[in-house]
Amino acid sequence: MSQVAAHAGVSAQTVSRVANGSPRVDPATRARVEASMASLGYRVHRAARALRTGQTRTIGLVVSTLASVGNSRMLQAIAEAAGARDYALAVVTVGTREIAEAFARLRDQGVDGAVVLNEATRLARDTTPPPDLHLVVVDSPPDDRFAIVQTDHAAGARLATEHLLAAGHATVHHLAGPETSFAARERERGWRAALVDAGATPPHPVRGDWTSRTGHAAGAALAEATAVFAANDQMALGLLRALADAGRRVPHDVAVVGFDDVVDAAEYLPPLTTIRQDFDVLGTRAVESLVEMIESGAAATLQTVPTRLVVRASSTR
Structure with missing residues (x-):
């Protein structure tokens, strides 16, 4: 120096x-x-700085799986945001009952705080987080034990449903995500509210697990639908194939809208109308909120990131 x-x-x-x-x-x-x-x-020299300041400038990421597109994109966004603030990132994956062990492993690595991602947030809410570990969770109901950053899932689902209703469809069917998922529940809530406000009776939702495989399997139950809002783009992809296998043309016989706007959504056949959630903004805000808590003792906050409708050929004739 x-x-x-x-x-x-x-x-x-x-x-x-x-x-x-x-x-x-x-x-x-x-x-x-x-x-x-x-x-x-x-x-x-990070080790020397940690001894002097009591901070390692390392944050943790707790995630249930990295197999889903949303989680892998959030990992990339959080890693880039952490690097921009000169923080290293330690990643821990958890099963259904390992959240306390994940927190313990992160504390053993000396992290200054952690981001808990999507499905893992339910596990964090069901346990008592370590009092000396700053936490930001992505997608959660209000909870004063940690900061929250979330997409406005319900508003996005309303946009998708209103788009299909405006195209002249009497109702909109829903290919929903897992009941245990906060994001899936919020998207279902927005879809249902839009139909009720329009004077339409919400059909019984068909449920998948975020994968294209379950989207394809849902094709039989949605065979008579003229409009479907899928809770994510991967399930929408499977549904598109099931409809094609059944000889139903999209969008001429049935209109389809997804959620996420994955990188390949514009390359689906037909290109997929979808709700874009901004993973980069989510990751940046999660890291910024955590760093503010670590460095200045800032209070936990709730931040909501808006969505927008991206119209492509799958919903317009």
């Missing part, structure tokens, strides 16, 4: 501020110090 200070013509304290991401350095000086760090090959 002394060598960097001499090379940049600044004090060691200024170098320390730059290394620790302090805002109390003007941009020109920061650029000069960073150039000297690069020139001299300076790297922060």
Whole structure:
């Protein structure tokens, strides 16, 4: 640090501020110090900094599975957001009864806090989180034990349903997600409310498990539908294949809308109308909220990220 200070013509304290991401350095000086760090090959020694500050600048991620598209995209978003704040990321996957063990493993790794993702949030709510571990959960009912960042699932589902009703369909069937999922319940709630407000009786939902396989299996139960809102794009993909196998044309015989706007949604046959949730914003806000709690003791907050309708060929004739 002394060598960097001499090379940049600044004090060691200024170098320390730059290394620790302090805002109390003007941009020109920061650029000069960073150039000297690069020139001299300076790297922060995380273990030494942890001993001095009591913080490891490592956050944990607790997730039930990385097999789903939504969870893998959230992992990428959170990893990028953590890296941008100079935090390392430790990932722990859990089964149905391992959330306490996951928290213990993260504490053993010395993490400063953790993000709990999607399906794992139910497990976090059903246990007592460690009092000294800052937590942000993604998608959860209100809970004052931790901060919450969530997509506005119900509003997105309402957008999808109202889009199909506006196209002239008398009702909209729903290919729902698992009953244990907060996101699935919220999407079902938004779909149901939109139909009731329009004076239509909600059909009984057909339930899947987020996979395209269960979307395909739902095709038989939705054979007579003229409009379907699927709770995610993967189930919508399976449904599109089932409808094609049954000789039903999309969107001429049945209109389909999904949720998520996965990268390949525009390449489905036909291209899928869907509700876009912004995984990058979700990941960034989760990390920012956690870092604020770690570094300044900020209070836990609830943040809701809006969605938007992306119209493609699967819903318009």
